[in-house]
Amino acid sequence: MIINKSEIAGLLDNLVKEYRVYAPVQKDGIVTFEQINEGTQAKPGATSKKPPKEILFPQSEELFNYQVDSQGLRMEDKIDDTKSVAFGVRPCDAKSMMLLDNVFHNDEYEDVYYTTRRKNTLIISVGCNQPASTCFCTSVGSSPFDTDGSDVLLTDIGDSYLAEAITEQGKEFLCKLNLPASDDQAKTKAEETKKQAQLTSEVDTTGIKEKLDDMFDHPYWESLYEKCLGCGACTYLCPTCHCFDIADEAKDCAGCRVRNWDSCMFPLFTLHGSGHNPRTSGKERWRQRAMHKFNYFVERYNASACVGCGRCIKNCPVNLDIRQVIADIKAQDTGSEVS
Amino acid sequence: MQKLTKEIQDTAKKLLEENKVDLVVGFAKGSLPLRSTPYFARTAEQAEELVWNQFCENNLANYLKKREEKVAVVAKGCDIRAIVALIKENQINRDNLYIIGVTCQGMIDRNKADELVNGKEILETETNGEEIVLKGKDLEQKAKVEELLYDTCTRCAYGNPVIYDELIGEEQPAKEPNFEDIEKFEALSAEERAQYLAKEMEKCIRCYACRNACPMCYCDTCFVDESTPQWISKRANSAKDNLIFQGVRVFHQLGRCADCGACERACPMGINLSLLTRKGVKDVKETYGYEAGLNPDDKPVLSDFETDDPQPFLMKE
Ligand code: SF4
Ligand code: SF4
Ligand code: SF4
Ligand code: SF4
Numbered sequence: 001m002i003i004n005k006s007e008i009a010g011l012l013d014n015l016v017k018e019y020r021v022y023a024p025v026q027k028d029g030i031v032t033f034e035q036i037n038e039g040t041q042a043k044p045g046a047t048s049k050k051p052p053k054e055i056l057f058p059q060s061e062e063l064f065n066y067q068v069d070s071q072g073l074r075m076e077d078k079i080d081d082t083k084s085v086a087f088g089v090r091p092c093d094a095k096s097m098m099l100l101d102n103v104f105h106n107d108e109y110e111d112v113y114y115t116t117r118r119k120n121t122l123i124i125s126v127g128c129n130q131p132a133s134t135c136f137c138t139s140v141g142s143s144p145f146d147t148d149g150s151d152v153l154l155t156d157i158g159d160s161y162l163a164e165a166i167t168e169q170g171k172e173f174l175c176k177l178n179l180p181a182s183d184d185q186a187k188t189k190a191e192e193t194k195k196q197a198q199l200t201s202e203v204d205t206t207g208i209k210e211k212l213d214d215m216f217d218h219p220y221w222e223s224l225y226e227k228c229l230g231c232g233a234c235t236y237l238c239p240t241c242h243c244f245d246i247a248d249e250a251k252d253c254a255g256c257r258v259r260n261w262d263s264c265m266f267p268l269f270t271l272h273g274s275g276h277n278p279r280t281s282g283k284e285r286w287r288q289r290a291m292h293k294f295n296y297f298v299e300r301y302n303a304s305a306c307v308g309c310g311r312c313i314k315n316c317p318v319n320l321d322i323r324q325v326i327a328d329i330k331a332q333d334t335g336s337e338v339s
Numbered sequence: 340m341q342k343l344t345k346e347i348q349d350t351a352k353k354l355l356e357e358n359k360v361d362l363v364v365g366f367a368k369g370s371l372p373l374r375s376t377p378y379f380a381r382t383a384e385q386a387e388e389l390v391w392n393q394f395c396e397n398n399l400a401n402y403l404k405k406r407e408e409k410v411a412v413v414a415k416g417c418d419i420r421a422i423v424a425l426i427k428e429n430q431i432n433r434d435n436l437y438i439i440g441v442t443c444q445g446m447i448d449r450n451k452a453d454e455l456v457n458g459k460e461i462l463e464t465e466t467n468g469e470e471i472v473l474k475g476k477d478l479e480q481k482a483k484v485e486e487l488l489y490d491t492c493t494r495c496a497y498g499n500p501v502i503y504d505e506l507i508g509e510e511q512p513a514k515e516p517n518f519e520d521i522e523k524f525e526a527l528s529a530e531e532r533a534q535y536l537a538k539e540m541e542k543c544i545r546c547y548a549c550r551n552a553c554p555m556c557y558c559d560t561c562f563v564d565e566s567t568p569q570w571i572s573k574r575a576n577s578a579k580d581n582l583i584f585q586g587v588r589v590f591h592q593l594g595r596c597a598d599c600g601a602c603e604r605a606c607p608m609g610i611n612l613s614l615l616t617r618k619g620v621k622d623v624k625e626t627y628g629y630e631a632g633l634n635p636d637d638k639p640v641l642s643d644f645e646t647d648d649p650q651p652f653l654m655k656e
Contacts, residue, residue, distance in 0.1 A: 029454065030542065030609055049608070050544065059544065060574035130476075133462055134371070227377040229401070232546035233607045247566075247573050260573045266547070268564050317548050317605035318397055319369040319376040 001163045001179040002186055003154070008161075011177065012039030012087065019122075020084040022055050024048045033086070044088035044126050045156060051239035051311065052093050053100060055086050056117045059236070059261045063113060063246075068253040079112060084121040085173075092135070092307040094125045094149035095142045096239035102301040103242050113259075122173055125150040126161070129197055134310030136201045136323060142307050144197040155190040162190040203323045204330060205294070205304065212295040214334040216287070224290075224325065225282030227318045232263035234312035234320075235289070240305045243269070264288045290325060340466065343391040343441065346507045347413055350439055351386035354411050360437055364402050365389040365413035372461050372473075373449040377402065389413065391507075393466065393484065396446045398601035400554035404430040412436065415443035416497040417599035420632030421554040423502060424595055427639050430557065440503030442511050445485075445492030447471070450609060452487055456480050490520065491600030491613050501633055516630070518621045524614060540582045542608040545575040549612055550588060552605035555595045562587060589615045594623045594640040597632045626651070 003011065015021050016037060023042035025034045033052040036042055065076045097118070104114035128135070128144035137143055147153050151170030154161040162182050165171035182190075215221075235241040245262035248255055262269055265286075270279045279285050297305035306322070313321050351363040367378035367388045375394040379402075380386045391413070399412050400421035414422060419440060425431045452461060456473055463474040471487065473480045485493075498511040524532065547563075550556045562570050563584050571580040589596075598620045603612040624630055626649055629640040637643075 028538075028542070028609070029450070058576075060576050132460055223379075226379050227402070229548060229551035229605070231548035231551040231605070232544075233548045233605075236544050236546050237607060245573070247569070249569075249572060258572075258574060260575070263546075266564075313371070315607040317552050317607070319371060319374045321370040324370060 001174055001177075002182045003161045003163055003177075003179055005159055005161065008042070008044060009039030012036065012042055015039075015085055015087075018083070020082045021087060022052065022084065023087045042087060044154075046088070047090055047132070047309075049311075049315075050237060051096065051309070052086055052089050053096060053239050053242075055084070055121060056097060057100065057104070057114055057242060057244075057261075061113065061259050063257045063259055065256045066254065079116050081116050081120050084117070085124060086121055087124045089123050089125045089150065090309070091125050091127055091144060091146040091148075091150065091153070092137045092142050092309040093239045094123050095137075095146055095307045096149070096309075097123065098149035099240050099297075099301065099303060099305060099307070100242055102303075122151045122169060123149060124152045124154065124170075126154045126156065127194065127197070129156050129193055131197060131199045132310060133200050134313045135199055135308060136203055136310065137308035138199050139201075139203045139205055139326075140304050140306050140308040144199070145194045155193055157186060157189040157193055160186070162186050201310075201323065203326045205326055208294045208304075208326060208329060209298040211329060211332070211334060212291060215329065215332065216291075218332060218334065220328065220332050221283045221287045224328070225286040228265070228282050228286060228320055229318060230265050230267065230282050230285065231317065232261075232265060233315045233317060234322075235263040235265055236261055237311040237315050238306075239309055239311070240293075240307060264292070290329065294326070294329070340392045343508055344389065347391050347439060347441070348386055348389050350505060350507070351380055351389055351411065351413075352383040354437060355380065355383050355386055359409070360411040361408040363389070363411045363413070363439075364399050365439075366391065366395045366397075366399075369394065372464050373447060373452055391441060393445070393447045393488075394449075396489070396601075396604050397552065398554050398597075398599045400425060400431075400597075401552065401601070403436065404554075404557060406431075406435065409435050410437070411439055413439045413441060414500065414503075415441050415446075416500055417443075417491075417495065417597055417601075418554075419500040419502060420497060420597035421599060423632040423635050424597055424639070425554060426635065428595075438500070438503045438505070440500030440506045442500065442506070442508035443492075443498040444511060445488035445495070445498070447484065447487045448489040448604075451489075452482070455482055455487070489600055489604065491598065491603065491617075494518070494520065494617075495598065497633070502635055516624070518617065520614065521618050521621045524618070536582055537578050539610050539614075540578040540585070542610050543575060543578070543581040543584075544608060545573075545581065545584070546607065548605040548607060549585075549602035549610075552601045553588075553592075554599070554601065555592055555597065556588065558591075585612065585615055589619045592616060593619050594627070594629060595631050596620055598630075 021036050022033050023036050024031050024046040025041050026043050031046045031048045032050055033048045062078045067074045104111040131144050147166045151167045153164050153166055165174050243262045244259050247258050249258055271277045293305040354360045363380040365378055366375040368390050369376045373394050377397055398418050398421055400418050426433050459478045460475050461473045465472040469484055471482055471484050494517040496514040496516040571583050596616050600613055627640050
């Protein structure tokens with residue numbers, strides 16, 4: 001199907017009546033994924049500074065409220081089942097949602113807060129005609145027009161988008177919009193567009209999981225973290241990082257349990273109540289970041305917990321580049337090479 | 340710049356070869372255009388990776404605290420102000436530090452460059468003295484280096500290092516500190532100021548890059564991380580709590596902040612943090628005639644007391 005670019009704002013205006021709609025919005029020079037009230041606010045095709053994972057897994061979210069009074073204890077769950085649409089998601093960010101699904105809904109555990117939002121949110125992605133120089137999605141199992149995690153994929157073919165339904169929900173959604181069908185010309189144009197989208201950045205990740213299997217005590221970690229400030233820029237802006245911390249905010253007999261993003265780069269992350277900290281320095285913290293993304297996650301879910309979006313590369317205050325980390329890991333001698 | 344790079348490399352190599360130091364902290368070429376990256380050279384060979392250019396934006400004083408070994412640092416004016424302040428606070432042992440001072444004309448603000456090219460991606464740059472060319476796909480934009488400098492740099496009066504063991508680069512013309520930005524903000528009504536700050540603080544994601552990039556922020560446990568009592572909410576979506584975080588940080592920096600701008604440069608959300616830090620710098624200067632990190636021999640201003648110190652916060656004078 002075809003959506004004319006000039007009709008996008010009107011289409012979103014209609015969606016806003018029925019759904020909570022999120023889209024990339026430019027404010028003060030920064031693009032963020034936000035709830036919009038009007039179609040003209042949206043800037044489809046822009047990559048947000050903060051990834052849209054927060055639509056499903058907000059940076060701070062109230063899980064439940066509680067109150068104790070003469071009638072006893074009362075609790076109120078804050079499960080959010082509002083029908084939502086995320087419009088203009090990048091394919092890497094959509095892919096990251098699929099990876100997050102593994103964490104929040106698996107054999108052992110279901111996170112009802114996340115899964116309820118996930119079930120009620122349609123993901124409309126826009127493929128990347130011009131990947132940035134920091135994008136390396138094709139090196140980590142994704143691509144500029146990857147359909148994983150999306151319900152609908154839009155391809156920018158000039159004055160319009162070609163819309164493809166990826167899931168059943170996506171199909172139903174598109175049907176409701178009454179869009180004109182795509183002709184052969186548009187389809188050919190979309191194919192060409194997909195083909196010409198070239199990445200300039202590549203890093204070889206083959207065998208990195210096996211390499212890391214033998215690297216827990218490797219001296220490489222001694223030098224990797226040296227310039228790192230131990231901030232949360234890389235983890236908070238990463239679409240696949242998902243660690244969180246629980247805090248109770250209470251006053252007298254009423255309170256609220258809040259879940260906040262946490263970062264493995266903070267010393268507090270593993271600080272025990274006893275005062276003991278098993279990860280005493282940046283060395284153990286960076287090792288954890290690398291291991292979690294390219295070893296533990298691969299072992300558990302058969303995919304790396306990095307989709308190659310490049311946000312951590314662009315936003316690290318000291319220019320610690322994860323592509324270099326991957327290349328360095330690959331180049332280390334672990335003494336058990338078969339080559 | 341190439342000449343400075345060569346001189347820095349030669350000095351570093353010599354220091355390492357003669358075992359005068361175990362480590363040289365400086366900058367190496369970054370992986371992105373408009374970036375250099377902090378670098379730790381421990382051998383003469385590694386010293387060849389050192390560079391100097393107008394992308395050396397981080398404050399390297401941050402890496403010098405509580406070091407046991409003998410260290411040399413490649414430091415620009417504001418790094419050295421922080422070093423001086425940290426020596427006074429017993430965080431750096433001057434006897435173990437060799438300062439390779441570099442005179443500084445200012446560092447380039449990558450956000451300003453991005454703004455200038457209006458959403459296009461800069462892939463390469465070429466500097467010819469006063470001019471820089473920003474290049475990319477369908478992009479070749481010339482700009483004056485001066486126009487792309489960080490605001491903290493254009494207002495800085497201390498491009499010439501205040502202490503050093505060796506000085507590299509030509510002496511920079513003397514300048515007066517300039518607080519026009521703060522004066523402008525002070526002239527706004529309380530409501531307008533509150534509004535502006537609320538708008539800035541809404542952007543904060545509590546990544547603490549600002550705090551961690553700051554050479555003068557080194558409390559074992561920052562008050563924001565304490566949980567008993569929990570001084571402020573851990574929620575990032577609370578602009579009020581974000582402002583308390585920055586406000587307390589600024590109070591803790593009074594008379595200590597080196598006005599280096601490292602906090603603002605580190606902020607991934609582009610928050611105007613120097614507005615707050617520089618208000619503190621200006622107030623301390625006006626009240627006590629003191630600027631941090633300029634004189635290795637004086638006492639930190641808030642650790643000192645004179646009977647005739649002005650006390651406008653206690654009573655109206
Ligand atoms: S963003 Fe950079 S400095 Fe901050 S924790 Fe990540 S790697 Fe370290
Ligand atoms: S690790 Fe970096 S490049 Fe990979 S998904 Fe996270 S932010 Fe993107
Ligand atoms: S508060 Fe900011 S400007 Fe002041 S010393 Fe710290 S990093 Fe530099
Ligand atoms: S660096 Fe910026 S976003 Fe991060 S905590 Fe500081 S002010 Fe907030």
